[in-house]
Amino acid sequence: MDHLSELENRSIYIIRESYHQFGRLGMLWSVGKDSTTLVWLCRKAFFGRIPFPVIYIDTGRHFPEMYAFRDECVERWGLDLIVARNDEALARGVGPDTGEKLTCCTLLKTQALKDCIAVHGFDALLLGIRRDEHGIRAKERYFSPRDRQFQWDYENQPPELWDQYTSQADDEFHIRVHPLLHWREVDIWRYIQREELPINPLYFARDGRRYRSLGCMPCCEPVVSDASSVEEILEELRTSKIAERAGRAQDKEDAYTMQKLRALGYM
Amino acid sequence: MIFGFGKPKRLIGIGLDGFPYSLAEKLMYEGIMPNLHKLAERGEMKRITSVYPTVSGVAWSAFQTGRNPAEFGVFGFVDLRPDFELYIPNHDDLTCETIWQHLDNAGKHFASLGVPMTYPAPKVSGFMVSGFLAPQLDERAVSSQGVLDQLQGMKYEIDIDPSTPAQDPERFKEDLKRVSEARQRAALSLLGQEQEWDFFFLHVMDTDRLHHFAWHEAAAGRDLAFFWDFYKKLDDFLGKVVSTLGDEANLMLCSDHGFCTLKWEVQLNRWLKNQGYLEYENAPQMGYKAIKEGSRAVSLVPGRIYILREGQWDKGVVTDKEYEPLRKELMDKLRTVTHPETGDVVCKQVMKKEELFEGPHADAAPDILVDPCDGYDLKAKLGAGHLFEKGPRTGMHTYENAMLLVGRNLSGIAAAGNIAEVGRLAAKHVL
Known part of the structure; x- marks a missing residue:
């Protein structure tokens, strides 16, 4: 079996295991390349029709191309879409350009998701994160419990040795499931190429720049690139020394730092 | 060297x-x-x-x-x-x-x-x-x-x-x-x-x-x-x-x-607002960008007060002519701030930037720096509800x-x- 098929098999096994283990399962879909690959794998896992909802967290600040791509996929693949949105915060005008970015992320993403989980009673969520994205994600497990405050105790996790997964947790937790944990960025692009997956046009270069990681418009910076096709992106990745989330890293780092400063009363 | x-x-x-x-x-x-x-x-x-x-x-x-x-x-x-x-x-x-x-x-x-x-x-x-x-x-x-x-x-x-x-x-x-x-x-x-x-x-x-x-x-x-x-x-x-x-x-x-020991946190931006030097055009929780044009001063921790001078700040309105009288007015008023219950004076020393800072970045220094009396920690939360507040911290620098x-x-x-x-x-x- 080739490398990509091995990755695919393992992911499909985890997706199916999750569906049978948890009463109410959902998946987060940011419409980026990873979570769109996850949608594709879920379709494969259940032979074309995904038997649980896909959740799109709408911060109101996404690129127009993201909304268009989302609606096109929903129609083409018959997805059961739930849009999670913190309408109250949006009505107050919360946004990255009107205050601290961590507050914005917390209200428009985290709180929106918390509310969505509470309303729909999800026991587990599938997410398309990968170990190679960021140092802290290397510590993740395929099945990762979160408490009600979304806290993750990474020093106290089941070990997952020899493909033995702990897919149960106490009632106060929901489980995050990461079927793509073992994929690398380059695997995702090779898989997109092999499966001819539809992909958001923002990933392809326009005027010498392209987005390598998608999020809210004010918080994403395009990288310098001439790669305008999947093949060219793969070639670029072969030689690039720039981290995938470089366009977003500083912002997150500052947000984390500001949280510390606030706790110490310096802000 | x-x-x-x-x-x-x-x-x-x-x-x-x-x-x-x-x-x-x-x-x-x-x-x-x-x-x-x-x-x-x-x-x-x-x-x-x-x-x-x-x-x-x-x-x-x-x-x-x-x-x-x-x-x-x-x-x-x-x-x-x-x-x-x-x-x-x-x-x-x-x-x-x-x-x-x-x-x-x-x-x-x-x-x-x-x-x-x-x-x-x-x-x-x-x-x-x-x-x-x-x-x-x-x-x-x-x-x-x-x-x-x-x-x-x-x-x-x-x-x-x-x-x-x-x-x-x-x-x-x-x-x-x-x-x-x-x-x-x-x-x-x-x-x-x-x-x-x-x-x-x-x-x-x-x-x-x-x-x-x-x-x-x-x-x-x-x-x-x-x-x-x-x-x-x-x-x-x-x-x-x-x-x-x-x-x-x-x-x-x-x-x-x-x-x-920290007795009270003193919210200097609240004080500036109470005194009419600072106004917000958006919810102040949204950060310093919410400051309204026409505001004349703003504070950062600890005890740093910046006068919003024309030409130095994007929304600055204080002219060169107004700067010194305004700074003196602020300094005089700060020296009189007391806690309403204890009567304690809050500011031990109120200093001009040129008394403290010398060097190529002196222009970026706060126009006024306040050294507080022990027990009164100077904070700068935007949109603070009260001038005197309590937080989780019980010790101060x-x-x-x-x-x-x-x-x-x-x-x-x-x-x-x-x-x-x-x-x-x-x-x-x-x-």
Whole structure:
């Protein structure tokens, strides 16, 4: 079996295991390349029709191309879409350009998701994160419990040795499931190429720049690139020394730092 | 070259963040820190002052550059750009050369553990790991991959999570103990290496964290055991350092500011709003961009007041002609602020920037700097509901009452009167 098929098999096994283990399962879909690959794998896992909802967290600040791509996929693949949105915060005008970015992320993403989980009673969520994205994600497990405050105790996790997964947790937790944990960025692009997956046009270069990681418009910076096709992106990745989330890293780092400063009363 | 020449000698330094001279005295009298007592008996121990503005980021920047904030260009943990964008200065923002660069250039064998404002860690030949505000122990927080591997093997941690004390006091105690022990373990392991260090500096942030969140409780005699136990362990560590290095080692202990009980947090932006100097056009929780055009002053922690001058700030309206009368008006009014119940005066000293700061960045310094009376911690929360508030912190920084202790061979460093001079003279000693 080739490398990509091995990755695919393992992911499909985890997706199916999750569906049978948890009463109410959902998946987060940011419409980026990873979570769109996850949608594709879920379709494969259940032979074309995904038997649980896909959740799109709408911060109101996404690129127009993201909304268009989302609606096109929903129609083409018959997805059961739930849009999670913190309408109250949006009505107050919360946004990255009107205050601290961590507050914005917390209200428009985290709180929106918390509310969505509470309303729909999800026991587990599938997410398309990968170990190679960021140092802290290397510590993740395929099945990762979160408490009600979304806290993750990474020093106290089941070990997952020899493909033995702990897919149960106490009632106060929901489980995050990461079927793509073992994929690398380059695997995702090779898989997109092999499966001819539809992909958001923002990933392809326009005027010498392209987005390598998608999020809210004010918080994403395009990288310098001439790669305008999947093949060219793969070639670029072969030689690039720039981290995938470089366009977003500083912002997150500052947000984390500001949280510390606030706790110490310096802000 | 900012540091002088002299006969180079080795130096081992320990920086105890926010460790007051008066507390050191008490701990020695009470018999909690016998090893500190021995060091103080043999060497010289004295009060020194911090720097203005009195926060660790500025104080340790002063230590590592030997300069004042208007020379190295950082005035707080956060600063404001003219367009009201808040930013967090880091090591890359220091515009003066640091002791680390000098040591590197001189080919010295040196180590620096946990000093604030050394993030991102400079890629020097020495063993360096950043302190506060490094987000995590990763390649940006160390001088080389080898350092990272070594520290990860020692389970070294940069700092506790400062949001824990308010949420879970018991976990805070556990975290502080774990982080502190790991820090001491790492330091002893490095000090025990065969090759002697020309300069070794360990910064201990744990003292500051303990004081911020447990000072008042200890001062009031509550939960004293935890406080004393922390210092007994710190003293054991000092004993181990001395036995590792020998009695004749050139050992220096210093702190960057003092500490006292925090009675009230004073929200200076609330005061400015109450007095009609500051207005918001959006919800103030949204940050400094919510400040309305026409506002004349705004504050940043600790006690920094910026007058919004035309041409200097995007929404600045205060003309050159209006500047001095407005500054005088603000200073006069600040001197009269009192707590409504206790009658305590809040501002001990209200100073103009030119009294404190001299250097190429003097223009970026706060126009007014307030040094508060003990007990009244100057905060700057936008949209604060009240002028006087209580938070989870029970200890606050003081400009006075920092400490310096040096071995008898280090009388040159003993001449230092503040933390910047400690850094300058320490560098002179080593280089």
